[in-house]
Amino acid sequence: MLSRRDFLAGATAALGASFSAGNARAANAGSGLNEVARRSGRIFGASVRMDQVSAEPGLANAVASQCGMLTPEIHLKWNSIEYRKGQVWYQPVDALVKHARQNGQTVYGHTLIWEQGTPDWALHHLHHKKDWDFVAAHFERLLKRYHADIPVWDVVNEPIDTQNGSKGLRRNTFQRVFGSGYIEQALHTARHFAPDAKLMLNDYSFEYDNHVEADRRATFLKLLERLKAKGVPLDGVGIQAHLDLGKGPLRHQIIGPFLQAIADMGLEIYITELDVKERDYRATAAIRDQRVADEVARYLDIALDQRAVKGVxxxxxxxxxxxxxVERGDRVDRRRYGNPAPNRGLPYDVSMKPKLMYKALERSLGGGLS
Structure with a gap:
């Protein structure tokens, strides 16, 4: 049987020829990306915002037909749930959960702790009161309210910072107030209120062959090893996989052993925030789309060889x-193209037409395992 790597080596090169504008219109026809993933025992999903889904029928149709799992992009973050103290707003999450239930989808809980997603008033309270019961109360209301609908949770989002952190951990209010043990405390608290949920840590920049990401990989693995050695309840990790065309080639010898080390600890892996950052906006849309599709195919060729990867x-x-x-330093030819079109790093363009990345996902998710 062909391995995923053998299968995709030829498939990636054929993406441009096989996915013309004519058959792009048919990409949604048939089973959809989640059905393709399901045949290999995995799940496919996307992050969503219900204000966008409600306002855009094309987006709503794609979310319903392509996804088996929905991640609230902002709705579950503390500053969306309770931007002002005492004013709790569940409506967007409730709407998302209802939408998922009606379409036979599951919901991925993102996220319980994230500094940037915590309201200022809550950070101020933590700084002055050093009150873990306050954090636990936030966990309790979300985990109990959505216990039947959200089976997987990012308990702590983006805990790693090897450049400006403290012993590899991001310097944030939770770390400063409760010390490095806040991650353990968060996982224990989540398990107390959600005994059957899968509890995850979610982080980024593990993909490329450079010293910064090498340090991040090593630090993350050491954190996981410490947690497992202490018996802390941790079921898996989220690998964000924000790919970047300016960081050099993706290498199997970098990504493969990293994922294997996680799998060897008995942890599940989810690819949680996949997209591609472009760096050269001077080319035609067709060329840009090919570059993006190639990067996605290369990454998934490696990642989906790992059986512990359960979803994308x-x-x-x-x-x-x-x-x-578009960022400072990106290559742009404004004389020819004016302001460049938006970054083209997702499966559909701004008009909800599927692009080459869609086909890359379809082929990769359907490649199977040897």
Whole structure:
């Protein structure tokens, strides 16, 4: 039987020829990406915002037809749930959960702890009161309210910072107030209120062959080893996989052993925020789309060889809503093209037409395992 790597080596090169504008219109026809993933025992999903889904029928149709798992992009973050103290707003999450239930989808809980997603008033309270019961109360209301609908949770989001952190951990309010043990405390608290949920840590920049990401990989693995050695309840990890065309080639000898080390600890792996940052906006859309598709195929060729990888989620479906923007240092020819089109690092363009990345996902998710 062909391995995933053998199968995709030829498939990647054929993406451009096989996915013309004519058959792009048919990409949604048939089973959809989640059905393709399901045949290999995995799940495919995307992050969503219900205000966008409600306003855009094309996006809503794609979310319903392509996804088996929905990740609330912002709705579960503390500053969305309770931007002002005492004013709790569940409506967007409730709407997302209802939408998922109606379409036979599951919901990935993102996230319980993230400094940037915590309201200022809560950070101020923690700084002055050093009150873990306050954090636990936030966990309790979310984990109990959605216990039947959200089986997987990012308990702590982005805990690693090897450049400016403290012993590899990000310097944030939780770390400063409770020390490095806050991660253990968060996982124990989550398990107390959600005994059957899968509890995850989620982080980024593990993909490329450079010293910064090498340090991040090593630090993350050491953190996981410490948690497992102490018997801390941890079921898996989220690998964000924000790919970047400016960081050099993806290498199997870098990514493969990293994922294997996680799997060897008995942890599940989810690719949680897949997209691609472009760096050269001077080319035609067709060339840009080919570059993006090639990068996605290369990454998934490696990642999906690992049986511990249970699902793939893209950070959005349409370029229209991508968080990725043109940055200082990116290559742009404004004389020829004016302001460049949005970053083209998601499966659908701004008009909800599937692009080459869609086909790369379809082929990779359907490649099977040897």
């Amino acid at each position: 989620t893209t950070w959005g479906l349409s370029d229209k809503h991508s968080w990725l923007k």
